[in-house]
Amino acid sequence: MGSYRVSNYSFVLFILFLGSFASSFSSSLHPLVFNSKVEHLNHTAISEFRVLNRRFLGDCPNPSPYLKISTNSSASGLGDEEYVSVNVSGVLRPSKDDWVAMISPSHSDMSSCLANGILYAQTGDFEKLPLLCHYPVKAAYMSNDPDYLSCKKKECKKYQNGRCVVSTCGGSLSFHVINIRTDIEFVLFSGGFVAPCILKKSNPLKFTNPNKPLYGHISSIDSTGTSMRVTWVSGHKEPQQVQYGNGKKQTSGVTTFSQHDMKSSALPSPAKDFGWHDPGFIHTAVMRGLKPSSSFSYRYGSDSVGWSDQIQFRTPPAGGSDELKFLAFGDMGKAPRDSSTMHYIQPGSLSVIQAVANEINSGNVDSIFHIGDISYATGFLVEWDLFLQQISPVASRVSYMTAIGNHERYALLLLPIH
Ligand SMILES: *[C@@H]1O[C@H](CO)[C@@H](O)[C@H](O)[C@H]1NC(C)=O
Ligand SMILES: *[C@@H]1O[C@H](CO)[C@@H](O)[C@H](O)[C@H]1NC(C)=O
Numbered sequence: 296m297g298s299y300r301v302s303n304y305s306f307v308l309f310i311l312f313l314g315s316f317a318s319s320f321s322s323s324l325h326p327l328v329f330n331s332k333v334e335h336l337n338h339t340a341i342s343e344f345r346v347l348n349r350r351f352l353g354d355c356p357n358p359s360p361y362l363k364i365s366t367n368s369s370a371s372g373l374g375d376e377e378y379v380s381v382n383v384s385g386v387l388r389p390s391k392d393d394w395v396a397m398i399s400p401s402h403s404d405m406s407s408c409l410a411n412g413i414l415y416a417q418t419g420d421f422e423k424l425p426l427l428c429h430y431p432v433k434a435a436y437m438s439n440d441p442d443y444l445s446c447k448k449k450e451c452k453k454y455q456n457g458r459c460v461v462s463t464c465g466g467s468l469s470f471h472v473i474n475i476r477t478d479i480e481f482v483l484f485s486g487g488f489v490a491p492c493i494l495k496k497s498n499p500l501k502f503t504n505p506n507k508p509l510y511g512h513i514s515s516i517d518s519t520g521t522s523m524r525v526t527w528v529s530g531h532k533e534p535q536q537v538q539y540g541n542g543k544k545q546t547s548g549v550t551t552f553s554q555h556d557m558k559s560s561a562l563p564s565p566a567k568d569f570g571w572h573d574p575g576f577i578h579t580a581v582m583r584g585l586k587p588s589s590s591f592s593y594r595y596g597s598d599s600v601g602w603s604d605q606i607q608f609r610t611p612p613a614g615g616s617d618e619l620k621f622l623a624f625g626d627m628g629k630a631p632r633d634s635s636t637m638h639y640i641q642p643g644s645l646s647v648i649q650a651v652a653n654e655i656n657s658g659n660v661d662s663i664f665h666i667g668d669i670s671y672a673t674g675f676l677v678e679w680d681l682f683l684q685q686i687s688p689v690a691s692r693v694s695y696m697t698a699i700g701n702h703e704r705y706a707l708l709l710l711p712i713h
C-alpha cells in the first residue's frame with residue numbers, strides 16, 4: 296500500500312476470485328466432505344479423472360490379439376511443443392470405456408502401488424490397494440474420435456475363402472505434448488476411469504532435448520525497476536547463463552529436489568507418491584543494471600544445452616512514478632490444449648492468458664500480479680510444467696509476481712515461481 300500511485304486512466308484490474316477460500320476452509324473442517332467427487336465435479340472443474348488413482352487396476356477380459364497403439368512422432372524425438380497423433384487399431388469391440396493415457400516417465404510402475412494405505416487415507420481415500428500408483432499426465436476417451444465407436448476405420452485381419460471373417464476397428468487421438476524432460480508413453484486402457492485395465496502400451500517417446508532450458512519467467516526483486524530475476528527450468532544441473540542488454544550476462548544458481556526429499560518431509564500425498572514427477576533443475580539469475588520503464592532483450596541457456604529464443608521484455612516504472620499499469624488476478628490455473636482431461640482443469644485460463652498477451656502486445660501492462668491459486672497442480676508436479684509453459688508468453692516479458700493462495704500451501708514449497 297502506498298508504494299505506487301496509480302493513474303485512474305490506465306488502471307487495468309481483473310479480479311477473478313472464485314471463492315476457493317471458502318471451500319478450502321471447509322476442507323480443514325470436513326476433509327471427507329471436501330474430497331467427495333460430487334462436490335468437486337459440481338463446484339469446480341475437477342474432472343472425473345481426478346479420482347483415477349483411487350481405482351483398482353484390474354485385468355482386461357479377452358483382449359484382442361490384434362491390438363496396436365502407435366504414434367506419428369518423428370524418429371528424432373519429440374520437440375518442445377507439438378501435437379502427437381496416437382493411433383489405436385486392431386480393436387474387436389470398440390467401447391465407450393476405452394481411453395488412452397499419457398504416462399511419464401515410461402518406466403513408471405502402473406501395476407502395483409506403495410503398500411502404504413496411510414498415504415492414501417490422508418487424501419480421504421479408503422479404497423483397497425493396489426491402486427494406479429503413477430498418475431497419468433492426462434487422458435482422453437477413444438470416443439473423442441467420432442469414427443471410433445461407429446468403426447469407420449475397419450480393417451480385415453483374417454480371410455477365409457476370399458471372405459473377411461475377422462475385422463477390427465480403430466481410431467486416433469491428438470495430444471498436445473510439451474517438453475517435460477522425462478520420456479512418455481501412451482497406454483490404451485479399457486474399463487473407463489472407474490474400472491481401468493491396461494490393454495496395450497506404445498513404445499516410449501523421448502524428447503529430442505530433455506535438457507533444454509524452458510519456461511523462463513521474470514519477476515521484480517525490488518521497486519527500482521533496475522533489476523529483474525529470470526527463472527527457468529532445464530534437465531541439466533550445471534549452471535547456465537542469462538545474456539541480456541548490451542552484452543551483459545549472469546550465471547544461474549541451480550536448485551532441485553528429489554522424491555526422497557518429499558518423502559522425508561511432512562508433505563502429504565500425492566506430491567511424494569502418485570503425483571510425483573521429476574521437476575528437473577530450477578535455474579535463476581538476476582539481470583542488474585537495467586533502466587526502469589525500458590525494453591531490453593534476453594536469452595537463457597548455455598552452448599551445451601541450447602538457448603531460449605531472444606525474448607523482449609519491459610521493466611516496470613520505478614517506485615514513486617505517477618503511473619503503473621498492471622493486471623491482477625487470482626485462481627487462474629491451466630487447461631489442456633487438446634480434448635484430453637487432467638486431474639484439475641481451469642478452462643478459462645487459456646482465454647485469460649490470451650487476453651493478457653493482447654494487453655502486453657498493446658503496451659498496456661507493466662506488471663502482472665497473480666495473487667494466489669496459481670497452477671492448481673495441488674501435488675501433481677508435472678502440472679507445474681504445463682502451467683509454466685502456458686504463462687511463458689506473458690511471464691517472460693513483464694514481471695510476473697505471485698502470492699500464495701490456499702492451493703499453494705504445499706505447492707509453493709515444491710516449485711517457487713519467482
Ligand atoms: C451435483 O449436480 C448434479 C447435476 O447438476 C445434481 O443432480 C446434484 O444434486 C448435485 N449434487 C450436489 C451435492 O450439489
Ligand atoms: C502428427 O499429427 C499431428 C496431427 O494430429 C500433426 O499436427 C503433427 O505435425 C504430426 N507430427 C509429425 C511428426 O508428423
Ligand SMILES: *[C@@H]1O[C@H](CO)[C@@H](O)[C@H](O)[C@H]1NC(C)=O
Pocket residue numbers: 363382383384465467
Ligand atoms: C492407424 O494404424 C493402422 C494400422 O497400423 C493403419 O492402417 C491406419 O492407416 C492408421 N491410421 C492413421 C490415422 O494413422
